[in-house]
Amino acid sequence: MPGCLSSRLLDLKPQPPGPTHTPVGAGALPGRKDLFIDPALMPLLDRITGSSVLKKHEVDKFFKLDGKHIPGGCEQRFFLIRPEESMVKIVADSLNADKACSFRRKCKIIFTPRKLFCCDTILELEGVYGDVSCEEWECDLVPVYDDVLSMEIPAFFRDFFLEGNQCWLYTVAKSLCKLQSIYGTFGKVYGIGRSAKMVNELMEAFSGDFEDGTNGKGNNWSLFLIDRDVDFVTPLCSQVTFQGLLDDVFTIKCGSVEFGSEVTGSEKNVKINLGSGDKVFAEICDQHFSNVFGFLSSKAKTLQASYDKRHGMDIRNMKDFVANELRMLKQQHRFLSLYIGACEVIMKKKMKGDLKEQLKVEHALFEGTDTKRCISYIEECINRQCPLPEVLRLLCLLSVTEGGLLPNDLRNLKNHLLQSYGTEQLLTLANLRRAGLLADQQPLETMGKLVADKTVGKAVDVSNVTSSHLVLVFFLGGCSFSEIAALRFLGRSKGYRFVVGTTALTNSPRLLEALMDA
Structure with a gap:
């Protein structure tokens, strides 16, 4: 580690x-x-x-x-x-x-x-x-944020959920055992999914190979292991938090993002770490994007007021201001300028992609209403030759939320897609079916079902699970920033501290590109 x-x-x-x-x-x-x-x-x-x-x-x-x-x-x-x-x-x-x-x-x-x-x-x-x-x-586990640990193994999703390759399970189990040896044994372990069960079994097999470095005084914490195929809906949804959209447009790599000339206003790219030292980002990362502009505007006024207070200072106070506040204010101003520029680029790209209409279609899918309108919208996207990952995202979201597609609808959409994007996409469509993202609707299937039968079981209430108030939630196959934001919100609401672990940070384009073979 x-x-x-x-x-x-x-x-x-x-x-x-x-x-x-x-x-x-x-x-x-x-x-x-x-x-x-x-x-x-x-x-x-x-x-x-x-x-x-x-x-x-x-x-x-x-x-x-x-x-x-x-x-x-x-x-x-x-x-x-x-x-x-x-x-x-x-x-x-x-x-x-x-x-x-x-x-x-x-x-x-x-x-x-x-x-x-x-x-x-x-x-x-x-x-x-x-x-x-x-x-x-x-x-092993790399801290990309104060509450997020990633193994940075994006290949896990395709290798396990498409090809059935179990080689990475050993690495995950060993990393979690190392974590226990440093911070104490997990009080309870919960899991859902096939790979979660295998990782837990490997952890039990490795338990004697690692010494407890805490002398029995480690954290009283719990572990949740969650397979990615338990919930495909969340990563397929449009991200609406600032950090999620930042990842969609600019791609966040290992906790860092690089802004080009469209943001910086110069020929030189700027790379920044989105860590805890950045107070501006810490306040906006999980906010709904519609609220970010207002917050940044308010923050800009506050910073200006902090700059203006230097007027009328005597020499002693000015010296203290320069020594203690000026550097921090300049750093916050720099970040503020970059995030405002990033917001403008996100607005241009997302509005060009008709984000509002996409969100309406997604809401209709969740409610299980007006399926024909959703299919028509997907056909329209195919006709406009929208980026293939975006078309596949909507197609898979339709399939997953409806518990599969009617054979006739699936056949028509498939033919439509192949005519527009080429027959080389046959392999990609086959991969989507094998991974469970695209399927025929079975007889007597309940419409509007968000999660496949494999996840049906007794619901787990976190308050009944652990008294430790510290929970490691580990996603096997990738985790989106939307899920991280949701867990942070749940932690604040329920008084728990969640640490998110994952094999890799992902979003819908990366998830689907991992299955594309054309």
């Missing part, structure tokens, strides 16, 4: 990353080395450790591992990658390119969070197994 893990809800103190918490820290060979990084891991690495820390481990240069071979460089090369076939092949191609030039160097592949058996197989098939050493970097 990263040494920088910090969450006030778990009473953790920030710690600088130690030598084993950086990918090149544990067992690193002495001497200068180049580090090639899987592009998907760059936000994660930036969150955990900066370039200055890696420089201390004699990392000379950083490169994005994009398939282009870079000749020359240091005599040592480290490759930081996920255990994915495509990434291993890129590394093998780089090693073979060196061999073709008769250039010999020491190479090491660092797999995170673990190496899979298939990786060795690929290295053998590519003829480079003996030319490289391998290590694992167990980067």
Whole structure:
């Protein structure tokens, strides 16, 4: 687990990353080395450790591992990658390119969070197994916010819920056991779904492998394990909180967002961490988007009033103002300016996409009324060739809320979609069916049913579950910012403290793109 893990809800103190918490820290060979990084891991690495820390481990240069071979460089090369076939092949191609030039160097592949058996197989098939050493970097739960821990494994959703690959369950169970060893054993564990049951069984099997570092004085807390396929409706809905829309439009990566020229007003991009140090974001992140402009306007007036009070100050008071308040006011003003610019971009993009009409259609789906109007709207989106993930989102939402589609309606929509977006989308539609997002309506199926039969069971009231007031809710397959906002609201209403854990932070485009094969 990263040494920088910090969450006030778990009473953790920030710690600088130690030598084993950086990918090149544990067992690193002495001497200068180049580090090639899987592009998907760059936000994660930036969150955990900066370039200055890696420089201390004699990392000379950083490169994005994009398939282009870079000749020359240091005599040592480290490759930081996920255990994915495509990434291993890129590394093998780089090693073979060196061999073709008769250039010999020491190479090491660092797999995170673990190496899979298939990786060795690929290295053998590519003829480079003996030319490289391998290590694992167990980067488990990363604190992206004070109350959110993410494993940053977006592949979990497709691997488990579509392909039935259970390789990540071991990683999840081991991470949760590590969490218990640091902060105390979970008083009670609840789960719903197939992967939740498997993770719980693995946790019980691992229980003897981890010592209790709290000496029995750890947190009295509970764990909820929730499969993503238990509730597809929530991530398929349009997000209406500021943070949710920020993610939809700009994409939040590992707790950070990057704004381009349309927000900053200059050619230079600005990247900011959306953490607890940003008081402006902390106040607006979970607000309904319609309320954000008013809040930012009010905040701007308050900041201006704070600036204006410097007028008429004597030298002593002015010195105190500059030393204690001015820097904070300038920082808040900077954030305020960026968020106002982001709101303007969100308004332009969402209004262009007819957000109000989409919300009306979604409300009709939830109420189980006017299904024909909803189908007509989806057909209209197909005719306008709206972005495919948006069309698939509405189609899947219709299927899930209606407990499946009438065979004739499904056939017509499917043919309509294939004619507009191409027959290559057949694989995507097949994947949606396998994952349970698209289905035929069965006889005697209850209309307007939001959740599939697999979730039917005895409802659980949190107040009857735990007296600890500290609950870890872990989503297997991804969690949306809408769900995080809902849990924060529930915590404030009921007096509980929720920590959200997830295999990855997701939204409807990322959820559906994981199933797209065209």
